[in-house]
Amino acid sequence: ELPKQQARDRLRKAEDKGDTVSLRAALEEARRVGLALEELGPFEELLTGAETKEQAEDELVQAIEELNVIGLRFAIPKAKEAKVDASQIAKAETVLQEEEPKLEVREMIANLQEDASSFILEDLIDRAKEVNLEPSEYEEVEGRLAKLREREKAVKRVRMTVVDVRQGCDKADFESLLECRRRLTYCVKEARDAGAHEVDLSEADGERRRLHNSIQDMKGAIRVFCRIRPLNQREKDLGDAYITKQVDSTSLKVDDEKGHPHEFSFDAVFTPGSQEEVFNEAQDLVQSALDGYNVTIFAYGQTGAGKTFTMYGAPNNEGTSPRTIHELFRLMELDKERFTYTVMGSMMELYRNELIDLLAKQKDTKSPKKSICSVGSSGAHKPLKPSVHVDKAGVVQVDHVVEEQCESAEELSDLLERGNRQRTVAATAMNSESSRSHLIILIKVIRVCRETGQQTRGKILMCDLAGSERLKKSEVSGDMQKEAIEINKSLTALGDVIECLTKGHKHVPYRNHTLTQLMQDALGGSSKTLMFVNCSPAQSNADETLMALKYATRAKTVTNDAKRKTITMKA
Numbered sequence: 001e002l003p004k005q006q007a008r009d010r011l012r013k014a015e016d017k018g019d020t021v022s023l024r025a026a027l028e029e030a031r032r033v034g035l036a037l038e039e040l041g042p043f044e045e046l047l048t049g050a051e052t053k054e055q056a057e058d059e060l061v062q063a064i065e066e067l068n069v070i071g072l073r074f075a076i077p078k079a080k081e082a083k084v085d086a087s088q089i090a091k092a093e094t095v096l097q098e099e100e101p102k103l104e105v106r107e108m109i110a111n112l113q114e115d116a117s118s119f120i121l122e123d124l125i126d127r128a129k130e131v132n133l134e135p136s137e138y139e140e141v142e143g144r145l146a147k148l149r150e151r152e153k154a155v156k157r158v159r160m161t162v163v164d165v166r167q168g169c170d171k172a173d174f175e176s177l178l179e180c181r182r183r184l185t186y187c188v189k190e191a192r193d194a195g196a197h198e199v200d201l202s203e204a205d206g207e208r209r210r211l212h213n214s215i216q217d218m219k220g221a222i223r224v225f226c227r228i229r230p231l232n233q234r235e236k237d238l239g240d241a242y243i244t245k246q247v248d249s250t251s252l253k254v255d256d257e258k259g260h261p262h263e264f265s266f267d268a269v270f271t272p273g274s275q276e277e278v279f280n281e282a283q284d285l286v287q288s289a290l291d292g293y294n295v296t297i298f299a300y301g302q303t304g305a306g307k308t309f310t311m312y313g314a315p316n317n318e319g320t321s322p323r324t325i326h327e328l329f330r331l332m333e334l335d336k337e338r339f340t341y342t343v344m345g346s347m348m349e350l351y352r353n354e355l356i357d358l359l360a361k362q363k364d365t366k367s368p369k370k371s372i373c374s375v376g377s378s379g380a381h382k383p384l385k386p387s388v389h390v391d392k393a394g395v396v397q398v399d400h401v402v403e404e405q406c407e408s409a410e411e412l413s414d415l416l417e418r419g420n421r422q423r424t425v426a427a428t429a430m431n432s433e434s435s436r437s438h439l440i441i442l443i444k445v446i447r448v449c450r451e452t453g454q455q456t457r458g459k460i461l462m463c464d465l466a467g468s469e470r471l472k473k474s475e476v477s478g479d480m481q482k483e484a485i486e487i488n489k490s491l492t493a494l495g496d497v498i499e500c501l502t503k504g505h506k507h508v509p510y511r512n513h514t515l516t517q518l519m520q521d522a523l524g525g526s527s528k529t530l531m532f533v534n535c536s537p538a539q540s541n542a543d544e545t546l547m548a549l550k551y552a553t554r555a556k557t558v559t560n561d562a563k564r565k566t567i568t569m570k571a
Contacts, residue, residue: 003033004030004033004034004035006033007026007029007030007033007035008030008035008039010026010029010030011023011026011027011030011043013026014026023043026043027040027043030043052082053082053083053084055082056075056078056079056081056082056084057079057082057084057085057088059071059074059075059078059079060072060075060076060078060079060084060088060089060092061088062075063075063092063095064091064092064095067095067099069096069099069100069102069103072092072095072096072099073096075092076089076092076093076096079092098132101127101130101131102131102132102133104131105124105127105128105131105133105138106133106137108124108127109124109128109137109138109140109141112124112141112144116144117148118145118148118149118152121141121144121145121148122145124138124141125138125141125142125145128141147194147195150194151191151194151195151196153194154187154190154191154194154196155191155196155200155201157187157190157191158184158187158188158191158196158200158201158204159203159204161183161184161187161204162184162203162204162207164183165180165183165184165207165211166207168180169211171214174215174218177211177214177215177218178215180211181208181211181212181215184204184207184208184211185208187204188201188204188205188208191204192248205248205249209249209250209267209268209281210284212250212267213267213284216267217528217562219559220559220560220561220562221556221557221558221559221560222522222523222529222530222531222555222556222558222559222560223267223282223529223530223531224266224267224530224531224532224533224552224553224555224556225266225267225268225269225270225278225281225282225530225531225532225533226252226264226266226268226269226270226532226533226535226549226552227269227270227271227272227273227278227306227310227532227533227534227535228244228246228252228269228270228271228272228534228535228536228537229272229305229306229309229534229535229536229537230272230537231537231538232304235536235538235540238540240538240539240540241538241539242537242538242539243255243256243537243538243539243542243545244271244535244537244545246269246271247263247269248269249268249269250265250266250267250268250269251263251264251265251266251269252264252265252266252269252271252549254542254545254546254549255539255542256542256543256546257539257542257543262546262549264549264552264553266533266552266553266556267281267556268281271537272306275310275313275317275318275319275320275323276323278310278320279319279320279323279324279327282297282320282324282530283323283324283327285297285460285528285530286324286327286328286331286460287331288458288528288562289328289443289445289458289459289460290328290331290332290335290445290447290456290458291456291458292447292456292457292458293458293527293528293562293563294395294458294459294461294521294525294526294527294528294562295458295459295460295461295527295528295529295530296460296461296462296463296519296521296522296527296528296529296530297311297320297321297324297460297461297462297463297529297530297532298461298462298463298464298465298519298522298529298530298531298532299311299463299464299465299531299532299533299534300465300491300494300531300532300533300534300548300551300552300555301465301467301468301532301533301534301535301548302467302468302535302536302541302544302545302548303466303467303468304467304536305467305534305535305536305548306534307464307465307467307532307534308439308464310532310534311439311462311464311532312416312420312464320462320532321416321441321462321464322413322416324443324460324462325409325412325413325416325443326409326413328343328409328412328443328445328460329343329408329409329412330409337450338449338450338451339447339448339449339450340447340448340450341445341446341447341448342405342445342446343405343406343407343412343443343444343445343446344403344404344405344406344443344444345403345404345406345412345415345416345441345442345443345444346359346398346401346402346403346404346441346442347359347415347416347418347419347420347439347440347441347442348386348398348401348419348439348440348442349422349423349437349438349439349440350437350438350440350490350514350515350518351437351438351483352437352482352483352486353486353489353490353513353514353515354385354514355385355386355387355388355398355514355518356386356437357386357400357401357402358418358419358422358423359401359402359404359415359418359419360401360402384399384400385400386398386399386400386401387399387400388514388517388518390517390520390521393526393563394521394525394526394561394563395459395521395525395526396461396517396518396519396520396521396522396525398442398518401442403444412443415441416441419439419441420439423437423439437466437483438463438464438465438466438487438490438515439463439464440461440462440463440518441461441462442459442460442461443459443460443461443462444457444458444459445457445458445459445460461518461522461527463518463519465491465494465515466487466490466491467487468487468488468491468544468548489513490513490514490515490516491515493509493512493513493515493516494513494515494516494519494523495551496509496512496516497509497510497512497516497519497523497524498523498551498554498555498558499554501523501524501558502554502557502558508524521560522560523555523558523560524558524559524560525560525561526560526561526562526563527560527562528560528562529560531552531555531556533548533549533551533552534548535548535549
């Protein structure tokens with residue numbers, strides 16, 4: 001019995017002492033000597049409570065020292081329940097009150113969106129200062145705000161410059177155009193360097209391009225638009241990689257087969273851009289045709305690069321040619337009270353150096369449209385073959401082709417569709433529907449002023465060139481191989497003409513090929529000319545893409561002497 005009594009005495013002393021270590025040791029000794037559970041129960045409850053209080057106090061102190069908001073949120077209620085010293089709890093509550101707003105602001109900084117406005121950034125910085133965050137904790141936000149303010153100032157300067165240019169630029173004065181373009185180019189670059197979004201610069205960039213085109217027109221330079229199509233399914237299946245990257249709206253970088261970068265600059269770059277965006281940059285040429293100018297739009301590039309899509313489009317996604325037709329009649333409708341118009345359309349293909357009238361193939365079909373067709377002198381009225389010559393004014397004329405008078409956009413569009421269906425196409429390894437000929441649509445517009453009788457004659461020639469191709473890549477044979485050889489010959493002749501023009505040779509070999517005869521007033525002649533260079537972005541086509549871009553760069557230096565053809569009618 002003595003050991004049990006000694007155990008009871010030890011438990012009471014540990015209780016009086018209030019030490020959990022002593023109480024735990026006394027309970028272990030009491031259990032060893034066999035004290036009854038009813039005697040041990042009160043002391044075990046006392047130990048559990050003491051341990052809970054001690055743990056709660058330790059957790060509270062640690063949370064205070066670490067300024068741990070989450071830890072304090074849990075530790076304070078636990079400490080209160082465990083009856084921890086009130087002063088310690090009060091201290092913890094003070095720390096929590098100070099640190100909780102800081103944590104909230106830190107979380108806001110961590111979750112800050114990339115496109116946060118200056119208002120949001122300013123408010124966040126104010127709150128960080130209000131809750132006494134260390135400056136180092138919100139210096140990144142201050143940096144972002146400074147950059148954003150600079151960007152907003154730059155965008156504002158751009159918009160003000162656009163207004164100034166529109167109000168103050170003399171579009172008839174070359175030096176004024178140059179100065180306005182310089183101002184816009186500088187402020188757009190400044191805004192881009194400040195991180196401005198392209199959507200904020202699109203208006204200024206468009207105005208800058210319009211000024212640039214006006215300058216190019218005054219200089220007589222050919223406009224060149226570059227359009228890069230997306231990777232096609234075949235290229236994706238082969239694991240082809242992109243080698244093209246748009247730098248801005250007029251510049252492009254292309255990696256060659258060794259990975260070396262080459263930069264090109266054109267009047268516009270689309271990668272690929274929508275059909276509407278592309279045409280918006282070219283539609284002013286339609287007005288030029290109504291004003292009496294000759295206009296030429298043609299597409300160049302390797303087979304399968306997207307030329308026909310650019311020129312003609314797809315169902316419900318019209319290309320440049322159909323849009324040109326609609327724009328032509330839209331402009332005519334606007335001025336119908338002042339002018340009368342006559343529109344004549346013809347359509348040809350140049351196949352193996354032979355010019356073929358695509359509308360003559362369909363002359364036996366019923367058509368209500370007025371048509372003119374030159375005929376031979378034989379009694380049988382056998383049609384003559386189409387031929388090309390240049391008139392005294394330096395304008396290319398095509399004789400002995402069917403011309404249909406078109407009273408509406410629908411009629412001219414129908415002509416385009418009928419001609420397009422007659423075009424020679426075939427499947428190759430490079431393109432499932434490869435054009436095997438150069439497709440030409442010729443629209444003549446005669447405008448007569450109702451008041452004065454003054455007449456202007458304009459012309460729009462749109463040419464979808466067949467694609468250049470390497471025989472090894474296209475894997476063609478027989479007649480298709482002969483077609484490919486003829487296509488390459490014609491494009492080589494076109495390249496020779498461009499080469500002679502850029503080097504200032506006195507003799508330019510236009511007569512070397514029917515294609516170059518057709519294009520004579522478009523290259524170094526009297527036409528306002530737009531060239532599309534269509535390219536593949538695929539690594540497997542790097543050589544062809546670079547060759548096309550270099551070809552287009554040379555063409556860009558060719559200048560024309562665009563002249564307006566006006567006839568004053570005598571009273």
